[in-house]
Amino acid sequence: MSIRHGLLALLERGQMYGYQLRAAFEESTGSTWPLNIGQVYTTLARLERDGLVRSLPESEAGQRPYEITDAGRADLTLWFATPISRADRPRDELSIKLALALTTPGVDVRAVVQTQRSATMRALQELTRLKYASDKPEDLPWRLVLDAMLFQAEAEVRWLDHCETSLVRYRPAPGRPTGHPEAVDRTDEAARR
Amino acid sequence: MSIRHGLLALLERGQMYGYQLRAAFEESTGSTWPLNIGQVYTTLARLERDGLVRSLPESEAGQRPYEITDAGRADLTLWFATPISRADRPRDELSIKLALALTTPGVDVRAVVQTQRSATMRALQELTRLKYASDKPEDLPWRLVLDAMLFQAEAEVRWLDHCETSLVRYRPAPGRPTGHPEAVDRTDEAARR
DNA sequence: CGACACATGTAACACGTTACATGATTTG
DNA sequence: CAAATCATGTAACGTGTTACATGTGTCG
Numbered sequence: 488m489s490i491r492h493g494l495l496a497l498l499e500r501g502q503m504y505g506y507q508l509r510a511a512f513e514e515s516t517g518s519t520w521p522l523n524i525g526q527v528y529t530t531l532a533r534l535e536r537d538g539l540v541r542s543l544p545e546s547e548a549g550q551r552p553y554e555i556t557d558a559g560r561a562d563l564t565l566w567f568a569t570p571i572s573r574a575d576r577p578r579d580e581l582s583i584k585l586a587l588a589l590t591t592p593g594v595d596v597r598a599v600v601q602t603q604r605s606a607t608m609r610a611l612q613e614l615t616r617l618k619y620a621s622d623k624p625e626d627l628p629w630r631l632v633l634d635a636m637l638f639q640a641e642a643e644v645r646w647l648d649h650c651e652t653s654l655v656r657y658r659p660a661p662g663r664p665t666g667h668p669e670a671v672d673r674t675d676e677a678a679r680r
Numbered sequence: 681m682s683i684r685h686g687l688l689a690l691l692e693r694g695q696m697y698g699y700q701l702r703a704a705f706e707e708s709t710g711s712t713w714p715l716n717i718g719q720v721y722t723t724l725a726r727l728e729r730d731g732l733v734r735s736l737p738e739s740e741a742g743q744r745p746y747e748i749t750d751a752g753r754a755d756l757t758l759w760f761a762t763p764i765s766r767a768d769r770p771r772d773e774l775s776i777k778l779a780l781a782l783t784t785p786g787v788d789v790r791a792v793v794q795t796q797r798s799a800t801m802r803a804l805q806e807l808t809r810l811k812y813a814s815d816k817p818e819d820l821p822w823r824l825v826l827d828a829m830l831f832q833a834e835a836e837v838r839w840l841d842h843c844e845t846s847l848v849r850y851r852p853a854p855g856r857p858t859g860h861p862e863a864v865d866r867t868d869e870a871a872r873r
Numbered sequence: 874c875g876a877c878a879c880a881t882g883t884a885a886c887a888c889g890t891t892a893c894a895t896g897a898t899t900t901g
Numbered sequence: 902c903a904a905a906t907c908a909t910g911t912a913a914c915g916t917g918t919t920a921c922a923t924g925t926g927t928c929g
Contacts, residue, residue: 506909523891583686599760
C-alpha cells in the first residue's frame, strides 16, 4: 500500500512518467529504500486499472506520463487523513525471533540478543554519521525519514537491553539447560561493558 | 522470511502438524499477529520442497505432522546467528507518508502528524493495559513481544513530536501557502494540550 | 440433528524483488 | 564507436491475505 499511495502523492504535484516517479520517490525518502523500477510500472498499471490515475499519450521521446484522477485525489486525501494503525504493519521479525529463541532447544538467547545489539549499534552510528556528514542538511523530508530510523534503532537497542535484563531471571522451560545458571548473573553482566 | 523460520523453530521442539503450528506460533508471539492457516500449509509445502522439513505419513485422524531435517536445523541456526539488518526490513509507511506529505500541495502536515499521534497514543494505552491486565504475566516470550511494541510506539510518539517541532520552522516549497504562518505558532501550540 | 471446533488444502489476488529484453539518447 | 544513462515493459518467483471447499469429531 505504501508505494501505491506514494506514487499518487507524487502525481498530485503534477504529471510524471515512471522513471521520474522513481527518482522523485527516492529523493523524497532519502534513497533509504531504493524503489525498483519494475514495480513502478506494475503499480501504475494497477492504479490505472482502478481509475486512480490516467495515462497520457506517449511523448515523442517515448515517455508515458500519468496524471492523477479525481478518484485518485480522493484516495490520497483519505490516506493522509487516516492514521496508520499497529495492526496493518508487517510482523516484526526481530521480536518473533527472540520470542521463539526462548522456547527453542539449543539456542543461546543471550548470544542472539548481543549479536543483534552490536548490529543495531553499528546501524545507529552509520545513521548518525549520515545525518551530520551529508550534503543535504536543508532537506526536511529526508531528515525526518532519517530521524525515524534513528528513533527506531534507539528503541531497538533499549528493548534489547531490556530483554537481556529480563533474561537474567528467566528459568527456561523443561528442556536442556542453557549453560548459564542464574548464579553467574552478576559476574558477566558487569564484565561485558 | 519471518514465518518460514518461525515454523522451523517450532518444529525444532518436535513434530507438529499445520494446525498445531499455527496455535503454537500465535501463542509464542501473544496472538499479536494472527497467522492465517492457509499460509502455514503453503509455507510447509515450500519448506518441504526446499528440503528443510519432511512430511510424515498422515495419522488415522487425518493429521499430517512434519519434522525438521538436518538442512532445516542448519538454516535455523544460521537465522538465529545472523542479526536482522535495517536493510531487509520493509519500508516504514509512516515516514514515507510524512515525507511525501511535506511536498504534496494541499496537505495539512500538522494535522497528519496530530492524527497519527492520537492514534499511536491510544495504541500505547491499549498495550500498557494489556501488559498489566493480563492473565499470562509469567509468559516471558509474550511479554517481550508486547514490550517491543511498546518501545516502538513510544519511539513513534517521540518522533512525531520531533516532526512537529521541526515543522514549526519549515518554510514550505513553492506552492500554495499552508494557512498557518509561523507567527501563529505559540497560540495553537499551547492550546492543543 | 445442527452448530462449532478441528484439520487440510486450493485458488485468486496484491505486493515486492530480481532478472531479462528492448530501444533511445548522451557522452567519453 | 562504445559505454553509460534514460526509459518502458514483461516474466518468474516469494510472500502474504482472503475466501472457498471439504471432511471429521464433539457437544448441546
